[in-house]
Amino acid sequence: MSLGHYVTMLRNGASGHRGVSGHGTMFGQMMTATLADEILTDAPGGVRALFCIGANPANALPDQRYAIEALRALDLLVTSEPVWSETARLADIVFAVKQPFERPDHTQFLEGLGLEIPFAQYTPALVPPPAGSDVVDDWMVYYALAQRLGLQLGLGVPVDMERTPDSDDLLELLTTGATVPLDTVRACPAGAVFDRPAPTILPAREGRDARLALAPDDVLAELDACRDGLSGRPDMAATHLLVARRERETMNSFGRDLAVTRRRFPTNPAWMHPDDLAALSLTDGARVRISVDHDSIVAEVRGDASVRRGVVSMSHGWGGLMTDDAAQEGASTTRLVARDRAVQAINAMPRLSAIPVIVSPL
Structure with missing residues (x-):
C-alpha cells in the first residue's frame, strides 16, 4: 500500500472511531466542527465530558448558538484558562494555568513547524506567578488525572508516573534523541543557530518503488466541486x-x-x-x-x-x-x-x- 493510499484510508475513517456525522478520524483525531453534534446526539458513544486546553470552543465552533447549547448539555466541562473566556464562563471546573513567562520552555514546537535554519533556544521561567495566585502548569491537570486513573503517559519515552515531574523534566523528555542536546541549547541563553548538516533525501531502498499520492482522487473531486460552486x-x-x-x-x-x-x-x-x-x-x-x-x-x-x-x-x-x-x-x-x-x-x-x-x- 502506498503512503498516499494509507493517508486516504485514515482520512476516510477506515480505521478508528466514526462519529454521528459519518466522518471518521484523521490520525486518531475527530473533526472539531462535528463536536457539537457528537455532544447532542442520543446515540451510544456520544461525548458527555469535555476537557479543553489551549482552546475556546464556545467562541470558535461554527454556529455559536448551537455550540453553546451543546457545551451546556455536557455532564462535565473542564477548561484550563489564563482568562475568563466564553468557555470558562460555561465550565464546571476552571484551572487557572501559568502564563508563558511563568514557566520554562524551548523552541521545539516551532522547530517542528519547519524553521528553515537549525535555530533553538531554551528559556527558564522569567517571572514568578503573582503573589497569592493559585495557578498550575497546564500539563499537571492531565498528569494528575492519568496518575489517579492508573494510566501510563509517554512523550516518546515513558513518563515517571510515581514521582511527579516538573516542567524541566518534561522538556528533557521531549528532546530525547535530539541532534543537539538540551544542555547545549541551555548554554546559549539567547538561542543559537547550531552547525548541523542539512537533511538529505536518500535514494529509494532496493525493491521499493512506492510514490506519494500528491492528489488523491477524493481531494481532486472536492476541488472540482469547489470550482463548480465558485462558478455560480x-x-x-x-x-x-x-x-x-x-x-x-x-x-x-x-x-x-x-x-x-x-x-x-x-x-x-x-x-x-x-x-x-x-x-x-x-x-x-x-x-x-x-x-x-x-x-x-x-x-x-x-x-x-x-x-x-x-x-x-x-x-x-x-x-x-x-x-x-x-x-x-x-x-x-x-x-x-x-x-x-x-x-x-x-x-x-x-x-x-x-x-x-x-x-x-x-
Missing part, C-alpha cells in the same frame, strides 16, 4: 461576502483582552470599502446588522480602501456569549458560520470565509 453566483439575497481578517496582536481569541490590543482596536470592526459605506449612508463607527439565514450579529463599521467592494472583513475570536454588545465585546463571527452547509467532505470543515451575508444599517 452567490446567494442572490446577499449584499456582501464576509471574509476572515487577522490582527497582529491576537491569535484567535487569545490576546484580545490585552491592554495593547484594546488601545488599537477596542473591538473587531466590520471593515468595508469606503464606497460601500457611502452607498449605505454609513460613516466610521456606525452600527450595522450582519445577517445570514440562521443568525445575525451587530458590528461597528470602519472604512478601509484596501478591502474589495462587496466584501466585509472581520477578525474572528471576539464577542461574548450571545450578546449584541459590539461596543464592549465585539462580535462573534462564528455565529454566521453554518455548521451544516458548504461542509468539506474530507475533514468536515464548514465555510469559514467568503460567507454570503446581508449588511443592514441600524
